[in-house]
Amino acid sequence: MNALNLTPDGGYDSQDIVNEDTSLYISEALLFAIALEHDSLKPQLRRTAQATVNYARFENDTSEMWVDDMRVFAAEALYMMATKDADDAIYLAQLFIPYWDDEHANGYEDMLLNLLKHHGWCDAMMKAFIWCDNAAFRFAFYGCNWDESSPQYQPLGEYLQQNPQHYPRFIELITQRFTAQPMLAYSEDEDLSSQKPVLEIYKSLFPELCSSNRKISTNNSGVTLSITTSKMRRWIYSYIWKIRSIPPW
Numbered sequence: 001m002n003a004l005n006l007t008p009d010g011g012y013d014s015q016d017i018v019n020e021d022t023s024l025y026i027s028e029a030l031l032f033a034i035a036l037e038h039d040s041l042k043p044q045l046r047r048t049a050q051a052t053v054n055y056a057r058f059e060n061d062t063s064e065m066w067v068d069d070m071r072v073f074a075a076e077a078l079y080m081m082a083t084k085d086a087d088d089a090i091y092l093a094q095l096f097i098p099y100w101d102d103e104h105a106n107g108y109e110d111m112l113l114n115l116l117k118h119h120g121w122c123d124a125m126m127k128a129f130i131w132c133d134n135a136a137f138r139f140a141f142y143g144c145n146w147d148e149s150s151p152q153y154q155p156l157g158e159y160l161q162q163n164p165q166h167y168p169r170f171i172e173l174i175t176q177r178f179t180a181q182p183m184l185a186y187s188e189d190e191d192l193s194s195q196k197p198v199l200e201i202y203k204s205l206f207p208e209l210c211s212s213n214r215k216i217s218t219n220n221s222g223v224t225l226s227i228t229t230s231k232m233r234r235w236i237y238s239y240i241w242k243i244r245s246i247p248p249w
Contacts, residue, residue: 025067032077036084049078049091057094057133060184062101072105079111086124089115093132098186100134109140113152116141121159126170129156130177130201133184138204149210157205174198 035041052074056065065072074095082089092111112128119125125141132138139145143152160167183197203209 025071026076028067028073029076029080032080036080045081046088046091049074049081049088052078053091053094056097057184060097060099060187062097062099062105065105070104072108075108075111079115082115082128083118086115086119086122086128089119089124089128090131093128093137096132096134096137098134098184100136102136109137109145112137112141113143116153121154121156121166123169123173126156126166127173127177129204130170130173131181135200135204138201139207139210142207144207144210146210149207151207155206160205174201 032045035045056074059065062072065074067073075092078088078092078095082092092115096108096112112132115128116125129138129141132141136146141153142155144150144155160170178197183195183200185192185195
């Protein structure tokens, strides 16, 4: 029920599910909910989740993801998976593609915030953050949006500042991600040579950069967490440059 209520037309109760007159399409969510009760099915569920993500990334267009006039496919199912196991949060994070209809498909941002409140900034949640290619949804992990930049949970940048022992792992997760897969551009009209994916990840670490005109401030030591650490920056640059034709900076 929690998963259904984190959608644009939320506010359901149990009667909405059993009512024969309802137009609520929840067969997908119910199937996943039942399957999640059987640990032996986890490999199949993960393969299904990955196939769903692959399709969403291939289309990169919310208009190809609707199951009815209010909701997109898979979100509730992947949210339930991630609630049960933080390692599965990466699937939901990838589902939120760059070319997202934030006018009609809104409300899903709270799924990521709820997951973070449930699991905290563990390794799996940092990984999910890094694998999310939509900047608005990365800010949504800690409850920020373009209109309200006050976080509802500790931003990842602040967490890394306070827990520097986890920063090397954060860098490792970034390199692993871009070794495996490039970041999606917003649309096919984007100039790929101008994309700076690693910088985009860093720009979403702090709420101060959550606005339509995001720029890194050179006067705010918090915002510039280790982007100004030239040794680490050169290390990331050299590593990514070897494996991708698009430079990260």
